[in-house]
């Protein structure tokens with residue numbers, strides 16, 4: 290299948306949804322395992338500009354580590370039995386009465402039940418739940434010609450690498466993305482305020498798939514204009 294690099298059109302060959310990638314990278318060939326099951330306790334890397342998907346059983350916890358402190362990690366959680374259910378930030382915000390979850394907060398799915406819980410956060414707690422995953426259209430709008438890695442494609446590719454497909458790209462939980470909302474309701478796009486080694490722990494409330502993308506944004510300074518890797522580890 291050929292892939293378009295047009296600004297806003299999808300190839301006619303593709304599904305009538307948002308599940309198909311528009312270009313590829315190493316994400317497709319670097320799953321943690323064939324079906325995404327991790328080795329508990331093993332530390333994995335999400336390479337700069339890439340994505341990875343990992344299965345969690347209910348009760349397992351994933352630690353996502355901002356190795357360099359300066360990197361945004363777009364994060365999704367899908368019900369592994371039915372990928373049409375996923376962590377939904379708009380539903381999560383309504384449940385916790387906050388725009389940024391804090392430790393102890395339940396993370397709600399689009400069916401308004403707990404899909405995961407944010408257990409711990411060693412960073413200052415600045416994350417984003419408002420901004421869509423970057424995608425090829427975003428980079429086209431920013432003046433990029435041709436293909437550019439994106440969190441949306443990383444999610445699609447990471448799922449495909451373990452044999453799964455979602456029909457949409459939900460609003461991610463954008464770990465460490467620093468998008469302050471000003472008093473006049475405008476927003477800013479700033480670098481993360483986290484330190485190297487800061488981490489969040491997210492515990493699965495159901496069997497699920499967590500997808501992470503080390504955001505390749507290198508035009509807007511949310512990654513200090515230098516996209517790098519992040520790491521993660523799954524524990525019981």
Ligand SMILES: [Zn+2]
Nearest residue numbers: 423440504505
């Ligand atoms: Zn991104």
